[in-house]
Amino acid sequence: MSGTKEEERKGSSEWREFFWNPRTHELMGRTATSWGLILLFYLVFYLFLAGMFVLTMYIMLLTLDDYSPTWQDQLATPGMMIRPKGDQLDITVSVSDSESWDGFVRNLNTFLSPYNDSYQVQTNDNCPPDQFFIQEDSGEVRNNPKRSCQFNRTMLGDCSGMSDRFFGYSRGQPCILIKLNRVIGMLPGKDGQSPSVSCGAKSEDRDKMGPLKYFPPNGTFNLMYYPYYGKKAQVNYTQPLVAVKFLNASVNTDINVECKINSNTLADGSDRDKFAGRISFKLRINDK
Numbered sequence: 001m002s003g004t005k006e007e008e009r010k011g012s013s014e015w016r017e018f019f020w021n022p023r024t025h026e027l028m029g030r031t032a033t034s035w036g037l038i039l040l041f042y043l044v045f046y047l048f049l050a051g052m053f054v055l056t057m058y059i060m061l062l063t064l065d066d067y068s069p070t071w072q073d074q075l076a077t078p079g080m081m082i083r084p085k086g087d088q089l090d091i092t093v094s095v096s097d098s099e100s101w102d103g104f105v106r107n108l109n110t111f112l113s114p115y116n117d118s119y120q121v122q123t124n125d126n127c128p129p130d131q132f133f134i135q136e137d138s139g140e141v142r143n144n145p146k147r148s149c150q151f152n153r154t155m156l157g158d159c160s161g162m163s164d165r166f167f168g169y170s171r172g173q174p175c176i177l178i179k180l181n182r183v184i185g186m187l188p189g190k191d192g193q194s195p196s197v198s199c200g201a202k203s204e205d206r207d208k209m210g211p212l213k214y215f216p217p218n219g220t221f222n223l224m225y226y227p228y229y230g231k232k233a234q235v236n237y238t239q240p241l242v243a244v245k246f247l248n249a250s251v252n253t254d255i256n257v258e259c260k261i262n263s264n265t266l267a268d269g270s271d272r273d274k275f276a277g278r279i280s281f282k283l284r285i286n287d288k
């Protein structure tokens with residue numbers, strides 16, 4: 001019994017001595033000099049690490065360019081998007097129920113506001129069509145800011161919202177706007193041939209889609225809107241659009257439409273990327 005107590009006392013005093021040994025002046029088994037050296041070592045070590053980090057970061061930032069991304073997905077063919085954008089790319093309207101298309105019309109008006117002719121004349125150039133609008137930098141000398149070409153709202157004809165302020169939605173002949181996603185430096189076409197959009201219905205809906213009308217004619221994205229140099233270099237860039245008007249689509253039935261880009265330089269979207277150069281949406285026009 002007393003033996004254990006003795007041992008306990010001895011153990012605790014040993015422990016106390018380990019923590020602070022008054023004879024050798026050691027704290028936890030080390031002298032002040034030893035502790036100092038350890039602290040110094042870690043201080044130098046961490047400063048070195050921090051220095052390395054700052055240096056690599058600095059070198060990396062030096063290689064970045066404000067005007068163009070250093071790394072950009074090398075998408076062979078960009079994706080496309082439609083306006084108005086409903087839920088799940090689903091455009092369902094009832095001709096006589098203005099509430100069903102009111103939101104679409106408002107969406108289109110907002111989207112097209114910067115395309116107003118008056119605004120385009122103020123901000124952009126009237127470029128020669130059917131050729132690229134090249135504005136390269138000459139070596140290190142930046143050619144910025146770069147100019148952009150006019151895309152007038154009136155070029156969308158019946159789908160401009162000017163002659164028909166409801167974009168055909170009140171008459172069961174809706175307009176859909178299509179844009180091609182921006183890719184810096186992309187040259188989509190050659191030999192004066194602009195890329196164009198064509199739309200078709202999925203096989204089982206082929207008879208329901210009826211004839212289409214494209215604006216601008218033939219559904220082209222004119223070459224003069226390319227290449228795109230990025231938001232910072234080309235501040236007033238106006239993305240070209242193609243409008244598709246459904247002239248006599250069947251009513252009260254779902255029509256699955258697919259639009260795709262035709263170009264002599266962009267590859268067809270592969271099975272691997274079914275969104276490259278194409279977009280699918282569902283159109284339904286109810287007659288009451």
Ligand SMILES: *[C@@H]1O[C@H](CO)[C@@H](O)[C@H](O)[C@H]1NC(C)=O
Nearest residue numbers: 109112113114115116118119
């Ligand atoms: C564009 O025109 C429409 C109708 O003509 C007008 O409501 C809108 O405010 C205009 N937008 C700009 C930016 O001028």
Ligand SMILES: *[C@@H]1O[C@H](CO)[C@@H](O)[C@H](O)[C@H]1NC(C)=O
Nearest residue numbers: 117120121126127150151152
């Ligand atoms: C756009 O409209 C303005 C004013 O109507 C006109 O002066 C200009 O030539 C048009 N631009 C294009 C590219 O059609």
Ligand SMILES: *[C@@H]1O[C@H](CO)[C@@H](O)[C@H](O)[C@H]1NC(C)=O
Nearest residue numbers: 122123145146147148235236
């Ligand atoms: C952009 O548009 C503004 C007018 O809104 C114009 O003053 C400016 O010169 C334009 N910049 C370029 C680079 O086209």
Ligand SMILES: *[C@@H]1O[C@H](CO)[C@@H](O)[C@H](O)[C@H]1NC(C)=O
Nearest residue numbers: 130194196216217218219220
């Ligand atoms: C539309 O395409 C046809 C045939 O490809 C061509 O003859 C016509 O000139 C084109 N129209 C326009 C306005 O580009």
Ligand SMILES: *[C@@H]1O[C@H](CO)[C@@H](O)[C@H](O)[C@H]1NC(C)=O
Nearest residue numbers: 207208210247248249250251
């Ligand atoms: C519209 O399509 C229907 C069939 O869906 C057809 O009977 C009708 O003749 C077409 N109207 C016009 C003007 O083409």
